[in-house]
Every structure is written in structure tokens, then in C-alpha cells.
Amino acid sequence: MVTGKGGTGKTTVAAALALGLAAGGHRILLVEVEGRQGLAQLFDTPPLPYVETRLAASQGGEVIGLAVDPEAAMLEYLELFYSIKRGGSVLRKMGAVDFVTTIAPGLRDVLLTGKAKEAVTRKVGGRPVFDAVVLDAPPTGRITQFLQATHEVADLAKFGPIHKQSVGVSTLLHSPQTVIHLVTLLEEMPVQETLDAAAELRAADYRIGRVIVNRARPVLVEAGLLHEGSVDEQTLARGLTQAGLQSGVAVGLATALATEVNEYSQRQAVEAEADDQLAAAGLPIVRLPELSPPVDVGGLFELAGALEPREWQYPPNGVRS
Amino acid sequence: MTAAKPRRRAPVFDVDQLLKDPEIKVIVTCGSGGVGKTTTAAALALRAAEQGRKVVVLTIDPARRLAQALGLTELDNTPRPVRGLDAAQSGKLQAMMLDMKRTFDEVVSAHTTPDKAEQVFANPFYQSLSASFAGTQEYMAMEKLSQLRSQLVAEGEWDLIVVDTPPSRSALDFLDVRMIRLLTAPARAGGKAYLKVVTASFNIFGKVLTRILGNDLLGNVSSFVASLETMFGGFRERADQTYELLKGSDTAFVVVSSPEPDALREASFFVERLQHEQMPLAGVLMNRLRGAAAGLSAEGAGAALERLAELADDSPASLLAQAALRVHVESVRAAAHDRAMIARFAAAHPDVPQRSIPALPTDVHDLVGLRAVGDSLADG
Numbered sequence: 001m002v003t004g005k006g007g008t009g010k011t012t013v014a015a016a017l018a019l020g021l022a023a024g025g026h027r028i029l030l031v032e033v034e035g036r037q038g039l040a041q042l043f044d045t046p047p048l049p050y051v052e053t054r055l056a057a058s059q060g061g062e063v064i065g066l067a068v069d070p071e072a073a074m075l076e077y078l079e080l081f082y083s084i085k086r087g088g089s090v091l092r093k094m095g096a097v098d099f100v101t102t103i104a105p106g107l108r109d110v111l112l113t114g115k116a117k118e119a120v121t122r123k124v125g126g127r128p129v130f131d132a133v134v135l136d137a138p139p140t141g142r143i144t145q146f147l148q149a150t151h152e153v154a155d156l157a158k159f160g161p162i163h164k165q166s167v168g169v170s171t172l173l174h175s176p177q178t179v180i181h182l183v184t185l186l187e188e189m190p191v192q193e194t195l196d197a198a199a200e201l202r203a204a205d206y207r208i209g210r211v212i213v214n215r216a217r218p219v220l221v222e223a224g225l226l227h228e229g230s231v232d233e234q235t236l237a238r239g240l241t242q243a244g245l246q247s248g249v250a251v252g253l254a255t256a257l258a259t260e261v262n263e264y265s266q267r268q269a270v271e272a273e274a275d276d277q278l279a280a281a282g283l284p285i286v287r288l289p290e291l292s293p294p295v296d297v298g299g300l301f302e303l304a305g306a307l308e309p310r311e312w313q314y315p316p317n318g319v320r321s
Numbered sequence: 322m323t324a325a326k327p328r329r330r331a332p333v334f335d336v337d338q339l340l341k342d343p344e345i346k347v348i349v350t351c352g353s354g355g356v357g358k359t360t361t362a363a364a365l366a367l368r369a370a371e372q373g374r375k376v377v378v379l380t381i382d383p384a385r386r387l388a389q390a391l392g393l394t395e396l397d398n399t400p401r402p403v404r405g406l407d408a409a410q411s412g413k414l415q416a417m418m419l420d421m422k423r424t425f426d427e428v429v430s431a432h433t434t435p436d437k438a439e440q441v442f443a444n445p446f447y448q449s450l451s452a453s454f455a456g457t458q459e460y461m462a463m464e465k466l467s468q469l470r471s472q473l474v475a476e477g478e479w480d481l482i483v484v485d486t487p488p489s490r491s492a493l494d495f496l497d498v499r500m501i502r503l504l505t506a507p508a509r510a511g512g513k514a515y516l517k518v519v520t521a522s523f524n525i526f527g528k529v530l531t532r533i534l535g536n537d538l539l540g541n542v543s544s545f546v547a548s549l550e551t552m553f554g555g556f557r558e559r560a561d562q563t564y565e566l567l568k569g570s571d572t573a574f575v576v577v578s579s580p581e582p583d584a585l586r587e588a589s590f591f592v593e594r595l596q597h598e599q600m601p602l603a604g605v606l607m608n609r610l611r612g613a614a615a616g617l618s619a620e621g622a623g624a625a626l627e628r629l630a631e632l633a634d635d636s637p638a639s640l641l642a643q644a645a646l647r648v649h650v651e652s653v654r655a656a657a658h659d660r661a662m663i664a665r666f667a668a669a670h671p672d673v674p675q676r677s678i679p680a681l682p683t684d685v686h687d688l689v690g691l692r693a694v695g696d697s698l699a700d701g
Contacts (some may be wrong), residue, residue: 006354007584041586045342139354141382188684189384222648225640232641238641242632243625256615257645264648266682295582 001135003143003197004183009214011038012295013183013288014136015230016303020142021310022061029119030055031066034138042298056297058158058304064130066119073111090268109149110166118168120177140197144204146171147180178278179209179314184278186213186271195234195281209314211283212307215276215290221265229265231258331667334604334674336698337644340369343480344475345573347466347566348603351486352577353587357608359383360685360694361577361678363391363416367688368695369481370414371407377415378483379465386686391416398423398465405688415479423463427579462486467563523639574605578666580610580659592670604674605666606698611659611680613652622646 002017004010018030032039043055055065066098072190102165111148113135122129138146150170154163172178175225180201184194198208229233240250242256278285288306291299323419339345350362359380366378377400383393391403393416400415412453430438441447473479566572574595588605595602617625626646629639667675678697685691 007356007581008581009583011583036586038583041582127407185355188386192385218651220651221644225637225644231645235638236641236645239629239638239640239645240625241638242634242636242639243629243642243646245625253615253617254645257617257649259614260652261648263682264652269682 001137001143001149001178001180002183003137003180004212004214005140005193008183008185009295010139010183010302011036011136012042013141013181013212013214013307014134015039015042016288016300016307017181017309018063018132018134019056019058019141019300020034020304020307021132021134022056022058022063023304023310025060025063026061027129029064029066029130029133030136031068031116031133033069033070035069037067039067042295042300047136059131061131068112068115070108070111073115081156088180109146110153110169113147113150113169113173114165117172120172137180140193143180143197144200144206144318147201148204150206152242174205176207176314179207181209181212182283183212183214185215186217186274188270188274191274191277194283195277198281198283207314208283210286210312211278213278213287215287216287217267217271217290219268221261221268223265226261231261233258236261264265278308331671332674334606334676336604336606336676337368337372339573339575339603340365340374340481344571346481346571347470348464348483348573348575349486349567350484350575350577351591353584356577356579356584357678357683358577359485360387360691361575361606361608362483363387364417364685364691364694364698365575366414366481366483367403367406367691368698369414369483369627370403371410371411371692371695373412374481375413375479376481376483377469377479378418378485379417379419379462379469379483381419381487383418383485384684386684388418390685390687391417398427400469403688408690419462419465421461423517424465428461428464461566463563467566535581535662562682568598568600570601572601574600574663575603576605577608578605579608580640582660582662585662588666589669592673602673604676605670607663607666607675607677609680610677611652611655613649613656615649615652617649617653619650619653622649626650 001011002014004013011229014032015030018028022028030039039045039055040047044055045055045065045067048065050067050069050072052064052066054062056063106256116133116135119130119133120128137143150166150173154166154170182194182197184190189190194211201208226232233251236258237247237250237254240253241247245253275285286307288303291302339348348362348365350358350365352358362380363378363383365652370376378391380388380391380393383391388394393403398417398420400417403414403416406414408410426438426442429441431440444593462484466482469479469482473482567574574591576588576591576595578584592602593604606659623646626643629646631642632639661676663677676698678694681690681693685694
């Protein structure tokens with residue numbers, strides 16, 4: 001599961017993670033559940049239908065994409081378990097499908113996580129079809145609720161197949177086979193949300209995988225270069241003159257550059273503080289650089305290389321032993 | 322810092338004109354998460370108040386320190402005065418955080434008898450729905466807006482309401498009112514549609530549905546729908562009113578984005594949706610635009626860096642200049658990236674007024690910061 005506050009790049013990280021896991025001949029299913037078609041945009045393909053679609057090859061492995069539509073998942077579920085294709089369409093006409101997928105959010109979330117479970121446990125010839133399933137999950141603000149929906153529904157529907165299904169999904173989500181990765185930027189709000197979500201997830205007995213710090217800024221300004229926390233313009237102007245700039249130009253430039261350096265070092269300080277907060281929470285951190293220009297498929301491979309998810313260990317029992 | 326302007330000439334979004342226009346009573350900000358939407362809404366509200374308007378700002382899930390800056394300490398659905406305004410004008414500012422569950426409860430209470438309300442509150446399905454329904458936040462924000470709007474008209478306590486919407490596409494779901502269509506279906510079908518679904522399902526597909534959903538769930542849904550039935554008319558009426566209200570010429574939608582591909586994709590979605598529904602879109606604010614203060618080109622900075630490297634001088638002046646030049650190269654790169662992203666957006670929406678807000682080095686935590694954001698909305 002990959003979650004993160006809006007704007008932190010969780011879809012991009014989920015895609016890079018899937019590519020990284022596929023490397024070395026593995027088959028990975030990359031699932032999106034929010035109907036944004038973010039995967040199609042990232043991989044530069046037409047909008048994904050509710051059909052498993054090959055998105056990319058990765059060092060002998062491959063990434064299969066799937067955009068889950070809750071309504072279709074519901075009908076598929078009915079068909080799969082009850083062979084009631086026609087019943088499904090009648091239910092749709094009656095508004096029951098709309099009702100279940102829109103009004104009862106718990107059921108919706110159970111259908112989405114249920115689809116992930118189906119993919120995880122699917123076997124052909126006794127062998128799992130996918131080596132791993134990467135879910136681009138709802139944002140950090142909603143992630144615990146999303147995962148907990150299975151409990152709520154198990155409580156609401158006290159017996160029957162949906163009850164049974166909910167219990168099955170819940171067991172998988174709490175097992176060592178599931179880890180939740182949290183994507184963040186080194187900014188105040190995303191870090192706060194990450195810490196809050198991590199605490200909630202731990203309290204609800206889910207396993208945190210990694211905190212993935214996206215678009216980490218390189219440290220360009222060492223504190224020792226500054227005078228009481230800011231740039232001494234005269235010193236800077238001297239340095240610029242050494243660089244071959246005319247002294248008149250250097251003095252004017254020094255003022256503008258000092259502004260840039262001061263702002264940059266302020267951001268660095270904010271990032272360092274955010275970094276310390278994450279470290280203090282004892283969360284395992286992975287850093288990704290900011291890519292320029294905007295991430296394309298090549299960029300995703302670059303990020304996958306920076307992540308190296310196949311090297312990650314998950315105590316006590318990893319996703320893959 | 323020089324605010325980078327879009328290369329393509331999209332019309333400039335005159336924010337002050339919008340804030341000063343006495344005909345505008347409601348400003349709704351929308352956009353994806355992480356673009357500084359709440360901060361922008363608060364900055365717009367503060368600026369309007371300091372220009373003499375009587376403003377209430379409705380926020381959803383603000384950052385803690387921003388909430389503190391606005392004097393908000395808890396979710397309580399009550400507008401609280403914001404202290405520390407520039408007193409030169411006779412404006413005022415109140416702020417509140419939306420309490421979703423409480424708003425939902427208020428709606429239920431307002432539309433039924435205390436006995437029935439208690440029944441609804443006790444229903445486990447209602448508890449689950451009111452706390453977690455994906456559209457509840459959106460609907461409740463609009464419900465609260467509608468309440469505030471009535472107060473504005475009746476009491477004249479405010480003359481401008483600024484509403485921050487939830488950070489998702491579904492923020493605009495009140496437009497196609499999928500939820501409301503569903504909720505009000507019984508009213509349209511003689512008040513019995515859902516009961517009919519539920520009842521019919523017992524008769525025709527009873528066994529199937531019961532097998533799928535389980536008996537208790539169906540029972541709870543059934544009694545929930547039955548107990549809410551009397552309220553559906555109220556829901557629908559209010560939803561219709563809110564929709565009409567938002568379509569009116571006294572409302573302005575402001576789409577907030579940052580120059581990142583994901584955020585811009587969402588901004589495009591909002592712009593297109595608002596235009597399609599003929600909702601009054603005032604303009605787009607591009608938040609967190611990065612710029613470079615110095616006019617030196619990246620190549621010029623690179624060449625200067627090389628010369629310093631060749632000199633291999635470890636003096637503080639040389640090291641500082643090298644750091645500054647590296648920061649500058651990075652600033653120029655970031656500025657070019659942001660400008661290019663904005664130019665793309667402008668090309669796709671040439672008729673939508675736009676304005677950029679320069680990136681601040683740190684997050685906004687106080688009125689001084691909000692005022693600075695407001696000032697940057699009016700410059701250039």
C-alpha cells in the first residue's frame with residue numbers, strides 16, 4: 001500500500017515502487033482506486049479500463065496496471081461468487097449498486113481492498129500470478145479508515161458472504177504480507193500527517209514499510225558559510241569577483257544572490273527539522289531526489305533505481321522472505 | 322523576488338477587484354491537496370477584511386499552526402473572531418472549522434422530531450455514514466455554507482463568506498449531486514423508491530440480497546432510509562437552493578493550484594467542470610511559484626562556478642560564492658520548470674484569468690504571513 005498526503009507524489013512513488021519490484025523477472029500488479037487515471041498519465045497510455053493492462057517491462061519483469069472501478073468490482077464480485085450476472089444488472093437498475101458503492105463507503109472500500117486480495121491470492125497452476133501487488137491507496141488522511149473499513153463492514157454485516165469476505169480481507173491487511181508505505185515531502189504539513197497516520201496505523205496494528213521522502217532538496221548551503229544564519233554580502237561579492245565578474249556587477253549580483261541563498265537555507269532548515277521529526281519517530285526513511293523535467297517513464301525507472309525496494313527488509317517477517 | 326509571469330498571455334486575475342466587489346457574497350476555493358488551498362482561502366479572507374469587508378472564512382482541516390493563527394483551537398462549527406487585524410478599515414474577520422459529524426447531526430435535527438432524530442443517531446448505519454461517507458464532507462461544507470448564507474442575509478453580520486472545499490475532485494460533487502440524487506430519489510418517486518428497493522429485494526431478490534449483504538445490514542439500511550424519509554424533502558430543497566446560490570452572480574469560484582503536473586491536472590479538471598456547469602469561475606491562483614532573484618543565467622552561473630573551481634581557493638569568499646552560484650543554478654532550473662508548467666496550463670485554458678503567488682521559504686503560521694500572501698496577490 002502506498003499512501004501520502006495530496007501533492008506528495010504518491011502515485012509516482014507507487015509506480016516507481018512497482019517498477020523496482022518487477023526488476024529481476026517479477027510480475028507486479030499496480031492498482032489505482034481513486035478513478036483519477038494517474039497511472040495512465042504517468043505511463044503515457046490511454047485511460048486504463050477495468051482490465052489488467054501491461055504498463056511496462058522492467059529488467060525481465062513486468063508491471064501490469066489496473067484501475068479499479070468500485071461499481072464494476074461489485075458486479076464482478078456478484079458474478080464471481082453468485083453467478084448472478086443478470087441479477088447484477090437488475091440490481092444496478094434498481095439503484096442498489098449505486099447505493100452500495102456510493103452511499104456505503106465502507107462497502108466500497110472493502111470491494112477495493114477485496115480486489116487487491118483477489119489479485120494477491122490468485123493462482124494459476126498452483127503458482128501465484130503476481131509476485132506483489134502495489135496499491136496506490138487513498139491519501140494519508142483517509143488511509144486508516146480505508147483499511148479499517150473491513151472491520152466496520154464485518155460489524156455491520158454480522159454474517160453472510162460480505163461478512164466472511166471482510167474478515168478475509170482484514171486478515172490479509174493485518175498480516176506480514178501487507179505493508180504500508182508513507183510518501184511525504186519534507187514540509188510541515190505532510191510530515192505532520194505522516195506522523196499522525198503512522199501512529200494511527202500502528203495503533204490499528206498495521207505494518208509500516210518505509211517513509212519515502214520525495215523530492216528531497218540537496219544540501220547546498222553549509223551552515224558554516226553563513227554569518228549568524230545569513231549571507232554576508234561583502235564576502236559574497238568578493239567571491240564573485242574572484243569568479244571573474246566585474247566588481248560593480250558582483251556587488252549588485254551579491255544582493256540578489258544573498259536573497260536566494262537565505263531563502264534556500266531557510267528551506268533547508270525547515271527540511272532538516274522535518275527530517276529530525278521523522279527520524280525521532282523511529283520510522284525507516286528512504287529519500288528520492290527531485291527530478292527535472294517532470295517525471296516521465298524514464299524518470300520512473302530512475303526513481304525505481306533510487307528506491308531499490310527489493311533490498312528492503314521488513315521485520316519481523318518481510319513481504320517476501 | 323521577481324514573480325515569473327506566464328509566457329502566454331492569459332488574462333490577469335484581478336484579485337483585489339474581486340475582493341472589493343460588494344456584489345460578491347461568496348468565494349469558494351477549490352483545488353487538489355497540498356497546493357496551499359486553505360492558506361490561500363485564509364489570505365483572501367484576511368485581505369478582504371482588511372479592505373473593509375465583514376468576512377467569515379469556513380475552513381476544512383487547516384494545518385494546526387494556521388488554525389492557531391486564526392484563533393481556532395477546536396472543531397466547533399462556530400465562527401470565532403480573528404484577532405490582530407489591521408484596524409485602519411472597519412472590516413472584520415471570523416473563522417471556523419467544519420465539524421462534519423456535527424453538521425450532519427444538525428441537519429437531521431432541523432428536519433425531524435427529537436424522537437426520530439434520536440432513532441437516526443442510534444442507527445449504526447447512520448453512524449458509519451456520517452463519519453466516513455466520502456461525499457459527506459463536500460455535502461456538509463455546502464450545507465454549512467447555506468446556513469451561513471441565510472445568516473448573512475438575515476442578520477447582516479457578514480457581507481462575504483469564503484469557503485474552502487475538501488481537497489478532492491469530489492469537492493464539486495454537489496454539482497452533479499450524485500449523493501443528493503440518491504438521497505432524494507424517494508421524494509421523487511413518491512417517497513418510496515428506496516423502501517421499494519429494499520422491500521422488493523426481499524420479495525424478488527430477497528434471498529440473493531440477504532445472502533450478499535447479510536440480514537442485519539439490510540435491516541439497518543432499511544430502517545435508516547425509512548427514518549430519514551421525512552427529511553429527504555428538506556435535503557433536496559436545500560441542495561437545490563445551494564446549487565442555485567452557487568450559480569448566482571454573487572458567487573465566485575477560485576481554483577488554486579501549484580505548478581506541479583498532478584496539481585495542474587486537478588486544476589484543469591476543476592476549471593472544465595465549473596465551465597461545463599456554467600458556474601462563476603473568477604480565476605486560477607498558481608501558488609508556490611518558484612523564482613530566481615538574480616538575473617544571471619544558468620550558463621553564466623555555471624561558467625563562474627567553473628572558474629572558481631579552477632582557482633581551487635578555499636577562502637570563505639570563494640566557498641560562499643560557489644554555494645550561492647549552485648543555489649542560483651537550482652533556482653533558475655526550478656523557476657524555468659514552474660514557468661513551463663504554467664505556460665502549458667495557460668495554453669490549455671487561454672480564457673481563464675490567472676495569477677501567480679511566489680513560493681515562500683517557510684509555511685505560513687500567522688497573520689503576518691497571510692498578509693504577505695495577500696499582498697503578493699495584488700502586486701504586478
